[in-house]
Amino acid sequence: MAxxxxxxxxxxxFREVAERGTLxxxxxxLGYTQSAVSRQISSLERAAGASLLERRHDGVRLTPAGRVVxxxxxxxxxxxxxGARELAGLPDDPGTVRLGWFASAGAVLVPRALAALRESHPGITVTTREGGTPALVRALRAGALDLALLGSAPPFRPPDAETPALEVRTLAERALRVAVPEGHPLARGDYIDAADLHGQRWIAGPGSAATGGAGDSTGMGAWPGLDERPEVAHSARDWLAKLSLVAAGCGLTTVPAMLAAVVPPGVRVLPVRGGPKEQRRLLLARLPGPLPEPVARLTQALRAAALSR
Amino acid sequence: MAxxxxxxxxxxxFREVAERGTLxxxxxxLGYTQSAVSRQISSLERAAGASLLERRHDGVRLTPAGRVVxxxxxxxxxxxxxGARELAGLPDDPGTVRLGWFASAGAVLVPRALAALRESHPGITVTTREGGTPALVRALRAGALDLALLGSAPPFRPPDAETPALEVRTLAERALRVAVPEGHPLARGDYIDAADLHGQRWIAGPGSAATGGAGDSTGMGAWPGLDERPEVAHSARDWLAKLSLVAAGCGLTTVPAMLAAVVPPGVRVLPVRGGPKEQRRLLLARLPGPLPEPVARLTQALRAAALSR
DNA sequence: TGAGGGCCATGACGATTACGCATACCACAG
DNA sequence: CTGTGGTATGCGTAATCGTCATGGCCCTCA
Incomplete structure (x- = not known):
């Protein structure tokens, strides 16, 4: 059996169980009994030939194989x-969803998701706005946004400590990369050794902390794991400006992996090996409560966009 | 039921039936009886709430709903x-596959498929070469290629008449489009009316037939359904050169729909309405016989690439 | 015109699967 | 210790799946 x-x-x-945490x-x-769900999971595990969930007293956790599946x-x-939607030509629920996002997500994930959503649900209107993580969380709390894309850096903590806790799901977790000019010596390999980042010139983000630890990429610039004081040759907030500078050979900058999809010609985006792992998470947050159909659709579109590379 | x-x-x-043409x-x-297949199709049609196949005496044809599904x-x-492959961590058969392709397929579909294949099957090596349809067919026959991407124009005939007949599957069938400069008056709408193509300057393909009827896009230039003698302002084989000319405002040219994905800035690719339907098929051909695993994998990658937009 | 071949649909039947109800077992908190 | 929350499994019933056999339709050929 396979x-x-x-x-x-x-x-x-299986997907519903993974999202909700308990059978x-x-x-x-889904309108089943727990018994039926348990059997479906068992059946899937037999097909997969592996355990997909760890059973605990308070629910289940994904195994590595479970994550793949x-x-x-x-x-x-x-x-x-x-397919079902397209086939049915269903009149979808009209509605407007308000989404907040930080810059690098806005450059890649949001356009991708909105384009897909426009195609699958032309009746849904989405308004979006950019902001940093703290401001977006405040807007969620105030009911001014329905959804917000947030960045998160280690140690991965909840967006804030208020109650009720925000409903947060992780759309992606990927390692940061470095954007280098095409002709740069470091562009020759498939990755950059962390030790080779010494002595480079950096294009930093705004603010005084040149390494910009926030997960939402606003202050991103020099490699966060750099064990020397970075030489900051440029400081910019705008990603297009930053990447254009990289293309022009002015220096390196740290980028979320997602941005690799939209770098202009003349830029290479490379992973870094050695040194601490610089992981960042892309989160989708909302206030707890019933999930309106248009919000669910946008959530799906964002999730699908985050899963595609 | 949905x-x-x-x-x-x-x-x-359903997919196997669509490809092979008979239940x-x-x-x-698939190792079933015809009866079981018939029931699966009926079951799917009930779920879809539509007829997916027209039944004919010699097999079945897809309905519009069937195409969607x-x-x-x-x-x-x-x-x-x-998922199954990833989960199993199967060691894939190493091997080399030789693929032939015509220019516009090489610009879009082949890179896309090869990138996907490199990711899913890093052990498979693919060598490719460009050629026109007649030359590629000859190379297949001679055993110099394992697979070939061929173009086909109406009336859709087999690539050649030799025996054994080549095993041919249709990866896509789409209408031709016209590439126009961004600032051109015809670029203002979502489509071009065939009547408005009168009097335009064209960037033609190589050879004396400015409209280039071959399905493989080699001679493509003026709109094939044009009911006047085209004014040919430029003649070029290279697609990058042709499209750059379009971007520069030098004229229009006919393009396969696939090329819309890689046009440079300053070019719009639009469908044409009115006049005869100018459909073209993208075929994947091989000699009949056992299907080696690497060839099957590349076939899948090409198919997936052709299905994505 | 009739025979034969190819193709799809469906009745009948047996095997397998899917699901609900009830129950057993485990971990944890008060 | 009791109650709560969570998962797994026995048992019985209903539905689904697949094979075999058959019928109907269309086309080709002698």
Whole structure:
């Protein structure tokens, strides 16, 4: 028996379980009994030939194999749903969703998601605005935004400590990279050794902290793991300006992996090896409560966009 | 009952039927009886709430609804298969595949497919070469190529008449478009009326036939459905040169829809309405015989690339 | 015109799967 | 110790899946 023998129902159930954290909650959400959900999971694990979930007293956790299957399952289920929608030509719920985002997410993920959403749900209107993580969280709390894309750096803490806790899901977690000019010596390899970042000139973000530790990329500039005082040759907030400077050979800058998709000609985006792992998370946050259909659709679009490379 | 209630088996069967053209052939290929396949199709049609196939005495044809479902089904099934492979960590068969292609396919589809293949199967080496359809067919026959991307124009005939017949599958069928400069009056709308193509200056392909009827885009230039003698302002083979000329405002040119993905700034690619439908097919051909694993993988990658927009 | 071949649909039947109900077991908190 | 929350599994019922056999339609050829 192989994963290819899995059923769509099992994949759909698995995704719901992974999101909700317990078989019981997933069952309730999908209109099954816990028993049926348990069997679907068991069936999927047999097909996968691996345990996909660790069972704990208070729910389940994904195993590494579970994470692999979840990634594929999400794509599959969303694709089937998209097919159903297209086929039915369903009149979707009209509505407006208000989304907040930080700059690098706005440059890549948001356009990608909005384009997909415009195609799959032409009736949904999305308004968006840029902001830093603290400001976006305040706007969520105030009810001025329905959804917000937030960045998060280690140690990965909740966006704020107020109650009720924000409903936060991780869309992606990827390592930071460095953008180098095409002709730069460091551009010759497939990665940059952290030790080779010594003595480089950097294009930093705004503010006094040249390394910009915030997860939302606003202050990003010199490599955060750099164990020397960085030489800051330029300081800029605008990503297009920063990347143009890189292209012009003016220096290096740290970028979220996502930005690699939109760098202009003359720029290479490379991972860094050695030194501490510089991971960043892309989060999607909202206030707890019923999930309106347009918000759910945008959430799906953002998730799909984050899963695609 | 909705498409979301469909089974993976039904989707897999449906795709095989669509490719092979008869329920009987699909059944044989998948190890089912014709009866089981017929029921899977019926089940899928119930889920879709529409007829997906026209039944004819010699097999089946896709309905418009069937085409929609096929597009999604292919993605779903390939994604499940990809998940299975990733999960199994299967050592893939190493090997080299030789692929032939014509220029516009080489500019878009081949890079896209090869990039995807490099990621999913790093052990597979692909060598490619450009050629026109007649030359590529000869190379297939001579065993110098494993696969070839061929263009086909109406009336859609087999690539040649030799035996054994080449194994040919249609990856895509799309209408030709016209590339116009951004500032051109015809660039203002979402489409071009065929009547408005009168009197335009054209960037033609090589050779004496300015409209270049061959499906493989080599001679493509003036709109093939043009009912006047075209004014040819430029003649070029190289697509980058042609498109750069368009961007520079030197004239219009006919392009396969696929090329819209890689036009440089300053170019708009628009469909044409009115006049005869100018459809072109993208075919993938090989000699009949056992399908080596690396060839199958490249075939899948090319198919996936052709399905994505 | 009739025979034969190819193709799809469907009745009948047996095997397998899916799901709900009830229950057992485990961990944790008060 | 009791109550709560969570997962796994036995049992019974209903639905689904696939094969075999058959019928109907269309086309080709002698």
């Amino acid at each position: 994963l290819t023998d899995a059923s769509l129902t099992a994949l759909r159930v 019981t909650a997933a069952a309730s959400a 979840l990634r594929h399952a999400a794509v599959v289920v969303d694709q089937v749903d998209a | 498409l979301t209630d469909a089974s993976l088996t039904a989707l897999r069967v 009987t052939a699909a059944a044989s290929a 096929l597009r999604h089904a292919a993605v779903v099934v390939d994604q499940v298969d990809a």
